[in-house]
Amino acid sequence: MSNSVRANASASTRATIYHLCTGVSSCFALAPGESLLIEELGDLTIPGIEQIEVKAYKDPLTDQHLNFWNTLFNWCLGGVDVSSYARLILRTTQQFGTTSRLSAWNSLNIDQRIELLLILYEESKNRFDDSGASPSKSTVLKLQEKLLAKEVLPSLRTIVARTLIESECPNLSELAQQIMDGRMHEIPTSRRAALLNALIGFVCKPRLEGSLSWSISYEEFSEECGILYAQFNRETRQFPIHAIDPSLEPGVQQGSASDLFVNKIEDIEHFAEIPFAIRDFQNALKTIGMEFRDYTSGGTYYLQYRDAVEQRFNRSYRIALSGAHSLSSIASQDFYDTTLCSQPPTFSGYSDSPDWFRNGVLHILMNDGSKTLKWKLERLP
Numbered sequence: 001m002s003n004s005v006r007a008n009a010s011a012s013t014r015a016t017i018y019h020l021c022t023g024v025s026s027c028f029a030l031a032p033g034e035s036l037l038i039e040e041l042g043d044l045t046i047p048g049i050e051q052i053e054v055k056a057y058k059d060p061l062t063d064q065h066l067n068f069w070n071t072l073f074n075w076c077l078g079g080v081d082v083s084s085y086a087r088l089i090l091r092t093t094q095q096f097g098t099t100s101r102l103s104a105w106n107s108l109n110i111d112q113r114i115e116l117l118l119i120l121y122e123e124s125k126n127r128f129d130d131s132g133a134s135p136s137k138s139t140v141l142k143l144q145e146k147l148l149a150k151e152v153l154p155s156l157r158t159i160v161a162r163t164l165i166e167s168e169c170p171n172l173s174e175l176a177q178q179i180m181d182g183r184m185h186e187i188p189t190s191r192r193a194a195l196l197n198a199l200i201g202f203v204c205k206p207r208l209e210g211s212l213s214w215s216i217s218y219e220e221f222s223e224e225c226g227i228l229y230a231q232f233n234r235e236t237r238q239f240p241i242h243a244i245d246p247s248l249e250p251g252v253q254q255g256s257a258s259d260l261f262v263n264k265i266e267d268i269e270h271f272a273e274i275p276f277a278i279r280d281f282q283n284a285l286k287t288i289g290m291e292f293r294d295y296t297s298g299g300t301y302y303l304q305y306r307d308a309v310e311q312r313f314n315r316s317y318r319i320a321l322s323g324a325h326s327l328s329s330i331a332s333q334d335f336y337d338t339t340l341c342s343q344p345p346t347f348s349g350y351s352d353s354p355d356w357f358r359n360g361v362l363h364i365l366m367n368d369g370s371k372t373l374k375w376k377l378e379r380l381p
Contacts, residue, residue: 018056018172019044022091023203023216024196025175026052028183030218037215038203047215050087051075061094061167063101063120068165069143076147076159088159091166105165113160114153121148186349187232195232199224239350239357240291261366267376268332277363284360301348308345309361313373316342321377332377 026036026044037045044052053071061068071090075082082088096103101116108116121144128141137145147156170178180192187195202224203216261281265274292302320335344358366373 014172015056017200018175019054020200020204021172021175021179021196022052022054024199025179027199027203027216027218027221028179030221032218035215035217036221045085048084048086050089051082051085052089052091055090055092055094056171057092057094059094060097061092061100061102061165062097063099064124064140065094065097066140066143067092067094068102069140069147072156072159072163073143073147075163076152076156082159082162085162088163089166090163091169093169093171095168102165103167105163110157110161113163114157117144117156117160118148120144187229191232195228198228198232202228233349239347239352239354240287241354259367260369261363264366264374264376265336267374268336269329270333270336270375273336277359280356280360281363281367282360284357284364287357287360305345305347305353306361306365309358310365310371310373312342312345313339313362313365317373317377321379324377327377327379332375335377336375 023036023038023044026046030036030046034046034049037043037047044054053074055067055071057067059065068090074080075088101120105113105116124138124141124144128135128137146152169175176193176196180196184192184195202221259281261277262274265271265277288302292299316339317335320331320338324331339362340355340359344353344355347353347357365371366375
């Protein structure tokens with residue numbers, strides 16, 4: 001097998017994968033009730049809304065590029081009924097050529113677009129007429145002759161009015177990275193590529209079963225995502241530590257000495273623990289702010305974790321209080337130490353739940369004036 005044959009096969013395979021990866025991206029953009037129709041791996045269609053022609057090229061999109069003219073021809077004279085689509089999109093990795101007048105396409109009205117097509121056709125004809133020696137017509141010129149024939153112009157106007165060019169779209173590796181970074185926040189970084197491969201497999205499954213065209217609904221894709229995300233997100237991640245401030249040494253107190261949680265430690269005269277408590281308190285606050293935002297599933301997991309920490313504390317307090325032979329500061333200090341050295345609850349999505357974070361969450365709860373949590377062991381009157 002020649003190198004050129006292998007190169008062509010590789011390019012074809014990459015183009016197929018690019019189409020499927022674009023299909024995954026388009027599925028993520030579906031709204032409830034919508035479906036993505038996939039035909040022959042090259043066309044992506046949301047019925048009644050848009051049809052997308054996906055192209056991956058390295059060379060610039062010039063005025064006479066086959067990619068543009070062939071796409072326009074297929075929509076107008078290719079035997080495909082596009083009358084129900086509000087948008088016809090040429091989505092290409094190409095950037096416009098430096099002198100390409102097509103770069104203004106999306107901002108032109110219908111008459112201006114038709115006028116531009118006629119100008120480009122005339123230029124193509126003139127180059128052919130001036131070439132001499134009876135050369136064969138280029139593929140682009142042949143397409144232009146058919147598209148701009150008088151009897152075709154009414155149909156062409158309808159197509160042109162709906163046509164948009166999306167240039168400089170991400171290439172395969174960039175698109176894959178965009179999907180992984182933008183849609184897989186809750187998945188361990190090391191497993192995102194495998195999840196994307198699984199979604200690509202889901203998108204192309206009907207093709208593997210022999211169908212020439214198929215559709216994937218928002219509901220089907222959402223269900224598959226739910227299954228795969230649960231599979232790839234099983235207690236495998238290392239708890240985030242990049243939010244920890246290394247400058248917060250145990251001997252440095254940074255503006256929290258008067259906080260309520262510190263006062264509660266002072267109440268049991270456990271002064272040596274205060275610097276450690278401030279460190280854990282501040283690092284937990286930073287980690288929560290950076291990792292567990294309210295509008296993500298991580299935010300929900302944090303609330304579940306915080307509630308588990310509080311419930312465990314309340315039980316431990318009752319047990320310590322009922323078993324205490326004395327209510328001295330020493331007994332409360334022992335309760336404090338035992339609690340902070342106990343096993344933290346599980347944090348959903350992570351393989352561990354470090355002591356420093358659990359302890360910081362406890363201090364955050366202690367700092368909440370609306371709660372009655374305290375370290376001092378004392379019985380109600």
